[in-house]
Amino acid sequence: MRAVQHTLNLAWREAWAKRTNFWWSIAIMVINDLVWVLFWVIVMRRAGDIRGWSTQRVLLLQAILTTSSGVALGVLGSSRRIVELVSTGTLDSILSLPTPTLPQVLVRRIEPVHLGDTIFGVGLFIALGGLTLTRGGLFVLTTLCATVVLTSFLVMLGSITFFSERSEISESGFHALLLFSAYPIDIFSGVLKVSLHLIVPAAFVTGLPVEIVSEFSWTTLASLVGFTFAIAVAATAVFAAGLRRYTSGAGWTTS
Amino acid sequence: MSAQALRLSFTTAMRADVGFSSLFVASSLYLFVTTAVSTLWSVAAGDGSIAGYTSTMFVWYLATSEICTIAIPQRVLHVVGETIGTGEIAAEMLRPVPVLPFRLAREFGKVIPKFAALACLGLIYATVVTRTIPSALGLLLAFPSVLLALALHVTTIHCFAVAAFWFRDAGTTWFLFQKLLFVLGGLLIPLQVLPDWFERVAWLTPFPLMAYAPARLAAGFVEPWLIALQLAWIIGMYGATRLAFRAGERKYMRSDG
Secondary structure, eight states, rough: HHHHHHHHHHHHHHHHHHHHHHHHHHHHHHHHHHHHHHHHHHHHHHSSSTTBBHHHHHHHHHHHHHHHHHHHHHSSSSGGHHHHHHHTTTTTHHHHSOOOHHHHHTTTTOHHHHHHHHHHHHHHHHHHHOOOHHHHHHHHHHHHHHHHHHHHHHHHHHHHHOOOSSSHHHHHHHHHHHHHHSSSSGOOOHHHHHHHHHHOOOOIIIIHHHHHHHOHHHHHHHHHHHHHHHHHHHHHHHHOOOOOOHHOOOOHHHH | HHHHHHHHHHHHHHHHTOHHHHHHHOOOOHHHHHHHHHHHHHHHTSSOOOOTOOHHHHHHHHHHHHHHHHHHHHTTHHHHHHHHHHTTTHHTTSSSSSSSHHHHHHHHHHHHHHHHHHHHHHHHHHHHHHHHHHHHHHHHHHHHHHHHHHHHHHHHHHHHHHHHHSSSSHHHHHHHHHHHHHHTTTTSSOGSOOOOOHHHHTTTSGGGGGGGHHHHTTTTTOOOOHHHHHHHHHHHHEEEEEEEHHHHHHHHHTTTT
């Protein structure tokens, strides 16, 4: 684990070295998130409550989503680059290190632009008011779960590259998860709602976390923690199975 | 010679972009966004309407407005800006064809395959979901209007990218462009839903004609003047971009040439 921590430190130093770019990227993302908040305020003002979702609840959803996606894409962002690492053969250099491969892959690079999401999400949560120790603790816990679900799903999508040359599904799956997570789960119904629990786990990124923070129940918390654990184990297993099939994609070995 | 070169640039780019990968990603993204946003507005409108839009109209509106943005290659403004900022543009200036029309023909050529795929998908999606067409005439007018919206979009992107002749980095302008299109272009919110003062500001810019205009037509509001306004803005925007490009080229030749 020390090697992984060292890699994370280096990634942080690299991002921090370009100080102006670092803060500029964060500022850009904060403005982007503000535009989304404006969108939701306009929608909710026009529509009133939507299937039990008030403005306050929708903004809590945005706070959880931006915070968790900020960590998943900003700190563990290389989960989105597995396709690239495999297809270009960059994975070879990581495999030669005496450290566990998956954690090493995940912390290779820090993307400051997504850290802007995290800063915004935490700020929005505080701005929503009603901050107590319990509520704050639940926010941290559910956000952590959402981060693990997001990262695990991206690792599973990226690992498809080990088994198939078609990588488009990885990009599409990423779009689907982030998009559907940004909307209240209860506006969807039928097959789509079931899919958002079972196929694209958007319900576990924002739906359940919002429910836990606003109306806590042990059953919902147990469902979220259980699913988080299951998807993390599944992602690790799929990645490991993929690695066993991996043959370098580097140009000098495939020609 | 020049017309032939432009036609060649257009058709080559069009053929080059017909790939399973790019069409699959664009189509799936289109379906996800349209499903999510149109479901939201449909649920919000319920059996009534919001700002004159029923749930059926919202579905057709969003199925059309999303074509206007997803058909445009992502980060194209960034790429155009980089071409200028890194000096690659110098090679294009050596061609016996004016740079701007050549680039516009190429970028528009890239847009056409995605437009065709997304238009088919949008038609199927909106018909299946709503089982009705708000106005056949409106829908008929929406087709040329989407093409004009895409042409205006591509031209305006180049107008923004010209900043790279002076600042060497169009990344910031790309971000600004995206947000302006989102807020002022009526991409996810019809302009009538916005506060009045906001709508008035939006009409001072070309952004409503890049998404709102065709979407409004497809939603069943037969307002042909929107197409006339699109044509006027394309001519105006092309003229302005051409002037800006010439100024940029002169500046480039003085400092780098």
